[in-house]
Amino acid sequence: MTMLPERAPGAKKLGLVIDLDTCVGCHACAVNCKEWNTGGEAAILPDYDKYGPQPDGVWFNRIHSYETEEGGCSRTVNLPRSCLHCEDALCVTVCPTGASYKRLEDGIVLVDTDKCIGCQLCAWACPYGARELDEKAGVMRKCTLCIDRIYDENLPAAEREPACVATCPSRARHFGDLADPQSEVSKLVKERGGVDLLSDLGYRPTNKYLPPRRATIPSAPAEAPSHDGKGLGAALLKLLDKALSR
């Protein structure tokens, strides 16, 4: 059992806002994440059976596509899934060794792999499936919000964001401080009605999802056929009658 820290007043809540209205399900975030983290300092994401019958590996981020019904029509929704850095992170409280922890200063949930025994209790506790076992190292792996990018002062300020956000081709991913109501991400959540995934479970995820929406064009009601389809219609004849100037 590991305790969650008491959230200090004014502490940041860093997280992602993912726009399901814009996500095309291209997997760029997942692969760029894997690329950054595999060679990075925070974690190595192993691959198993790279060229064989069961290609698999550890990913911090996986993409699912669902079909839903909406007004009698189907709708396809692409859902990128990664750690939501919950405020009430059960993955932390179930950890028997204290390896899983939530940072006081920014709310990022991390794994201290020196303490992790790979018991997978955290993966069992997480309803979002955000934790994966590194079978090679015997420890749990999970999204770090690219902690080795976002605080790296060697990077230009604009690049201090998670790899998945920087690479997203449709700009469906946003990163920022959700504790600050004036931050761009907080404003987006407010304007677009951002939601928690599985909110009834009560883990209070930091990451928010913006629901799909539907743009419409109000236009004159569809016009009924104005003539019998032979020759030019009255409306066109009237238009062609107008003087033109080349």
Added chain:
Amino acid sequence: MARTTCYMCACRCGIKVHLQDGKLRYIEGNREHPINRGVLCAKGSAGIMTAVSPARLSTPLRRIGPRGSGSFEAISWDEAMSIATDRLAAIRASDPNRLAFYTGRDQSQSLTGHFARMFGTINFAAHGGFCSVNMAAAGLYSVGGAFWEFGEPDWEHAKLFLLFGVAEDHDSNPIKLGLGRLKARGAKIISINPVRTGYSAIADEFLAITPGTDGLLVLALIHCLLEAGRIDTEFLIRYTNAHHLVIDAPGAPDHGLIARDAAGRELCFDRASHALVPAQSLGTDPALSGSFMLPDGRYARPAFALLAERYGDAQYAPETIAERCGIDAPTIRRIAAEIAEVAFNQPVVLAQPWTDTAGRHHPTMTGRPVAMHAMRGVSAHSNGFHTCRSIHVLQMLLGALDTPGSWRYKSPYPKPIPCGSPPGRAHIPGGPLDAPPLGCPRGPEDLLVDEAGEALRLDRAFSWDAPLAIHGLMHMAIARAYEAGPQKIDTLFLFMANMAWNSAMNPGETTRMLTECDEEGNYRIPFVIVADAFASETVAYADLVLPDTTYLERHDCISLLDRPIGSAHGPADAIRVPVLKPDRDVRPFQDVLIELAGRLGLADFADDRGRPLYSSYADYMVRHERRHGVGPLAGFRGADGLALGKGAPNPGQLERYIENGGFWKYELPEEQLYFKHANRAYLTGARAMGLIDDDAQIVLQLYVETLQRFRLAAEGHARPRPPERLRERISRYFDPLPIWYVPLEEAMTDRARFPLHAITQRPMAMYHSWGSHNAWLRQILSENRLYVHQDLAAELGVADEDWVWVRSRSGSLRCQIRTMRGVNRDTVWTWNAIGKRAGAWALKHDAPEFHRGFLLNHVISEFLPKQGDDAPHSNSDPITGQAAWFDLTVSVEPCAPESPAETSPRWGANPLRIRTTPEDAR
């Protein structure tokens, strides 16, 4: 860190490649790059794993077993180059056309095409014939630009975006960035696509159209707009040939051509002066309807009048076509009303003055913010040329073409119509062709046919089989080489094209043709050279393998002479630079080709005394001049590196590109950003930069007179004439106004037996067959299913993961299904290029790509059914020769319970087995 250009697909995004201890650490998008502005897709992000793929070839190979067996011996580059040089020199000394040189997803066509021209062969093409030539040809002949390569939507201003068909496979990051922009602004996206995945998933409205009927839908939209009088007549008379008078004299040799005066100027009827005047005259009031007497007493009618009469007819009414398209009539009428609402009631007005080619000053730039994009889904049908033409005609009628908010040209387009020279035909003995082997015919006189009207080219491009085959017909090259036998072709030279597998319309037949021998035991296709970086299925069918590097190990140039990275904001080009040193005995193919050209003493590659002119591709990129001052790279030219487009070669040019992030771009001034076809400042500037040769207005072709010229020849009024068997076909399809017809294969197939349409699309994380040897991308997708509408599945009595037989007129395959709702009820589909042949791509023998993956190609044929005594036509668009692989119709039935749980057909494995001879034993 090095900045170079990605090549994990055709996008050409800028990348920053980080190395750590000499090894690849991280590849990210270059934020300064005009194509991707910092973003990078799954493919690009997985480049690290392609660079270490076990499928990389490692040494030149010579075949020692039977062709297709995979048995090779490793040879040295000296030996490989000698074999290739001797073979090609002998061909060139007899008949250069006996070399057929076909390149795949080649981004160096300005080099490979020039090699072919200097070699003197007409038999050159890249993969456009099975990719997008319908879009390119329809666009170039209609508007002097085209969707994708030569145009893009105005993402910043469009309010309504119509996306026709599968588009995920090209321009991927720019389109994703653009869709994000549209979404952020609340613009409406309508997806017209049989399948709701990818981009269609985020569309605000999805129309599950029946495959091959997009053209009919567009013509119905035109019908509604004509009916409502909602078209931009001002745009039509200023920028198109809508008012040009078309001679109305059926049976006459010039029927259907534009009436011209003695000086050859097109005529229109001026309602102000009641006289025939040159159509480009100013201050006139041109008639768009009526019939007018010409000086010779015959009559002529404005092109628009012909158009209005045709599409005004009830046969194009939504109520008539709704059932065939699978979209109900009220929806079609509503969408036409929405288009009209946005185009005419919500114009975008930019406070930007500009001056047109007639000298008229315009205080603002006013646009119709309806943008359109189409790609594969329209292109890969045998009616795709006319469908794409229909879309361009819709754009013209709305005045939504290169205006704020509409589709726009990408520099260096627009170009005069038809652009470029006609295809090269003749060569002086030992010398080059008179023009590049691919070009744009202006009429029957430019076809490459013999006196009997039969094709001169191997693939029959530019013949009466496919007159406007401006990208060639690579998909027919092997079948035609096999048919013709060794008299026609000696060597088939393939570069990065997987023609024995997913790029063949029929892999089974293709590999049979590659391996069949004549009575004397000689292969019918005598010699095959394959240049590729990876052990694709095709490598096993080579006699000589020239191993290429990966994209991170070589120079390249994304040239304005080929398909550059320009945008609506201005011309741009880019380079690749070697980031890694090859750790195997491979060489960049472009270096190899330049050395080969030097050894052969080809003009432009060797001097008068036969000495090679260039040491490498990098050297060629800097010093080669195609015309005076125009070379492969347009940026940083001239001694001072300041010349734009045209200028003397600059020895420091590559350094300047590297300093600039691996690319060059020129930002057009604001006054040149729209109406480029008639924008005086733009056209003058483009000419000065060498982008175009003529700065006259480019008149948009609502009515394509060139098509009528071919039709007149078929009717006996012009020479050369098509052979008798093709006359009716030419006459029918070469209509100067868009037509719609049932796709050819579908029309010849018993639809009661094969009631379903079958199509493929490319997963966004894969590019052709290149994804499957990438350890990360194959974790995303290593097997594919056939997707079936839930209602259809219920009717067939099948459920998720059940095994089914898919049958077509030409074959059967076995696969598993998955059900979904977001698909046209009568269409089944799958991901393409996931299925692999066992042994290829260095995958292990039990990889799911072999036994759970499949290609729809196995039930497609490159030929249409035989009719009568004539040889069967190719399964292609009759105008452009575009491979019509979306025309497929099939049946689906459950497999018997005892059926094996693996995909079929399965062929024996043929992994590469390479004999190496120790150095000292040689």
